Amino acid sequence: MVQVSVIGSGNVAHxxxxxxxxxxxxxxxxxxxxxxxxxxxxxxxxEVIEDWSLLKNVDVIIIAVSDDAIANVSEHxxxxxxxxxxTSGSVALSALNDKNRRGVFYxxxxxxxxxxxxxxxxxxxxxxxxADDFQILETLAKSISEYTYAVNSQQRQAxxxxxxxxxNFTNHLYQIGSEICIENHLPFDILKPLIQETAQKIAxxxxxxxxxxxxxxxxxxxxxxxxxxLTAENQKEIYKLLTKSIIDHGKKL
Amino acid sequence: MVQVSVIGSGNVAHxxxxxxxxxxxxxxxxxxxxxxxxxxxxxxxxEVIEDWSLLKNVDVIIIAVSDDAIANVSEHxxxxxxxxxxTSGSVALSALNDKNRRGVFYxxxxxxxxxxxxxxxxxxxxxxxxADDFQILETLAKSISEYTYAVNSQQRQAxxxxxxxxxNFTNHLYQIGSEICIENHLPFDILKPLIQETAQKIAxxxxxxxxxxxxxxxxxxxxxxxxxxLTAENQKEIYKLLTKSIIDHGKKL
Numbered sequence: 421m422v423q424v425s426v427i428g429s430g431n432v433a434h435x436x437x438x439x440x441x442x443x444x445x446x447x448x449x450x451x452x453x454x455x456x457x458x459x460x461x462x463x464x465x466x467e468v469i470e471d472w473s474l475l476k477n478v479d480v481i482i483i484a485v486s487d488d489a490i491a492n493v494s495e496h497x498x499x500x501x502x503x504x505x506x507t508s509g510s511v512a513l514s515a516l517n518d519k520n521r522r523g524v525f526y527x528x529x530x531x532x533x534x535x536x537x538x539x540x541x542x543x544x545x546x547x548x549x550x551a552d553d554f555q556i557l558e559t560l561a562k563s564i565s566e567y568t569y570a571v572n573s574q575q576r577q578a579x580x581x582x583x584x585x586x587x588n589f590t591n592h593l594y595q596i597g598s599e600i601c602i603e604n605h606l607p608f609d610i611l612k613p614l615i616q617e618t619a620q621k622i623a624x625x626x627x628x629x630x631x632x633x634x635x636x637x638x639x640x641x642x643x644x645x646x647x648x649x650l651t652a653e654n655q656k657e658i659y660k661l662l663t664k665s666i667i668d669h670g671k672k673l
Numbered sequence: 674m675v676q677v678s679v680i681g682s683g684n685v686a687h688x689x690x691x692x693x694x695x696x697x698x699x700x701x702x703x704x705x706x707x708x709x710x711x712x713x714x715x716x717x718x719x720e721v722i723e724d725w726s727l728l729k730n731v732d733v734i735i736i737a738v739s740d741d742a743i744a745n746v747s748e749h750x751x752x753x754x755x756x757x758x759x760t761s762g763s764v765a766l767s768a769l770n771d772k773n774r775r776g777v778f779y780x781x782x783x784x785x786x787x788x789x790x791x792x793x794x795x796x797x798x799x800x801x802x803x804a805d806d807f808q809i810l811e812t813l814a815k816s817i818s819e820y821t822y823a824v825n826s827q828q829r830q831a832x833x834x835x836x837x838x839x840x841n842f843t844n845h846l847y848q849i850g851s852e853i854c855i856e857n858h859l860p861f862d863i864l865k866p867l868i869q870e871t872a873q874k875i876a877x878x879x880x881x882x883x884x885x886x887x888x889x890x891x892x893x894x895x896x897x898x899x900x901x902x903l904t905a906e907n908q909k910e911i912y913k914l915l916t917k918s919i920i921d922h923g924k925k926l
Contacts, residue, residue, distance in 0.1 A: 431885075487895060510887075510895050529867055530885050535874055541866045569863055578857035579864075581899045585908075586850035586864050587871045588886030589915040590843045595880035595922065597839035604831035610822055611832075611839050612876065613794045614782055618840045619872035621788055623865065627848035632684075632783050633841030634763075642740060642763050646834045654918045655838075661914055662842045665907045669848065 422446050422560045425475065427493055428484035429453040431531035432507050436484060436564075437461060439539035445563035449478050472496050480505060480560055482525060483516075491515045503553050509580030512573045513547050523548040523557055526576055527565075530587050539564045545571035545579065596655055628669075635666035675699050675813045678728065680746055681737035682706040684784035685760050689737060689817075690714060692792035698816035702731050725749050733758060733813055735778060736769075744768045756806050762833030765826045766800050776801040776810055779829055780818075783840050792817045798824035798832065849908055881922075888919035 440446040450467045483506045490506045494517040505523035516522040524547040544561040548554040561568040598608040621630040634642040650656045693699040703720045706712045736759045743759045747770040758776035769775040777800040797814040801807040814821040851861040874883040887895040903909045
């Protein structure tokens with residue numbers, strides 16, 4: 421049994437607490453939040469606190485707050501030599517105050533409170549300063565997920581950037597697709613099977629092999645037709661830049 | 674029973690023939706290809722031809738060839754007053770020769786021969802010049818798919834552009850994610866659950882509600898860190914442009 425406490429009440433903390441709650445190998449001892457009322461927990465054994473001095477010794481203290489608050493929060497912890505980890509993709513392990521043993525427990529997924537998630541399929545990227553601490557974090561990660569990876573701070577930064585491309589930017593392309601549908605009195609639903617299939621394709625094909633479309637075919641006629649069709653300046657610019665990038669990639673092969 | 678013939682041997686023809694073959698309501702009479710050997714059919718009742726003069730009268734002749742060949746192929750058909758449709762997202766109905774009754778049968782999906790597809794979930798966009806012909810195409814579409822839509826040529830053009838954003842461009846973002854992983858000695862697999870979840874999220878949330886990430890949060894510190902991390906010029910440009918577009922969208926709300 422791994423005893424953990426979680427600091428934070430945002431999306432990441434919310435989904436982590438749900439996953440820990442469903443695991444028989446983890447005991448959540450405390451949840452710290454600036455406002456107790458922002459914590460949703462249905463487990464009466466979990467103590468919700470908003471006073472730093474009440475924080476207890478546990479196996480792992482997880483800081484799940486916004487990136488710019490991590491360093492500050494790690495200083496506020498009134499304990500020493502505890503294993504304290506953050507959950508951020510873009511903050512170095514060294515940002516944590518070194519009065520405690522430091523680590524990272526980064527779940528690589530997009531979390532929205534409104535959408536339930538299957539934590540078993542969320543890759544968890546672990547970093548620690550000692551083999552013993554790595555072991556503790558790996559046990560904790562495996563208790564909620566099937567996919568755990570040893571990822572150092574530099575690699576984690578790379579992953580975080582890659583995640584922005586495949587998740588945040590991809591979702592923005594969905595939004596543009598949705599806007600084009602609305603402007604033309606079409607339901608966005610009509611694009612959803614295509615969106616699902618595009619994501620599912622790369623489970624078995626490389627993105628390179630899965631690439632289709634006018635840019636891939638260097639079909640200048642269709643590309644020009646599309647550019648003439650688009651009126652929003654940002655859509656036009658994105659179309660041009662991504663088309664150029666696909667064509668340039670083709671040249672390298 | 675709807676009798677159809679298919680002209681073409683590319684990805685679209687390949688998957689259409691498979692779907693028709695699996696339907697009890699459709700009979701594929703002929704497949705025309707410039708090279709007979711390029712047609713994969715396991716049904717001995719289907720006649721594969723490469724001579725225009727052998728083309729028979731059927732309920733629907735489907736031209737599934739590249740966009741720039743559609744007009745030419747429609748001229749070559751040595752028949753009159755037949756219902757002849759193409760399968761393209763970006764070619765107008767009027768591109769078809771008017772010696773025959775014209776229509777469009779556009780399956781909105783990304784097709785690769787190497788990847789099987791569940792045609793029941795492929796939206797089929799139909800256009801015809803008369804209500805009777807629309808009816809025939811709708812019966813045909815419903816025999817292989819659960820989702821059929823009446824879509825005029827202007828709307829189809831819009832859909833085709835939207836599809837480039839949500840499919841072709843999205844896949845290119847996957848490719849960039851994959852490249853960043855490779856450069857940093859990480860398996861691309863680590864990003865796949867995130868890619869799947871990003872696509873699945875918009876089944877229940879609007880893309881606007883599903884948006885997460887540094888641009889959405891206007892987290893300039895992380896954005897600058899990412900830009901400093903990226904070395905490939907095209908990746909940097911794409912990062913900047915899409916980040917700007919997400920931030921500008923946020924301002925509009």
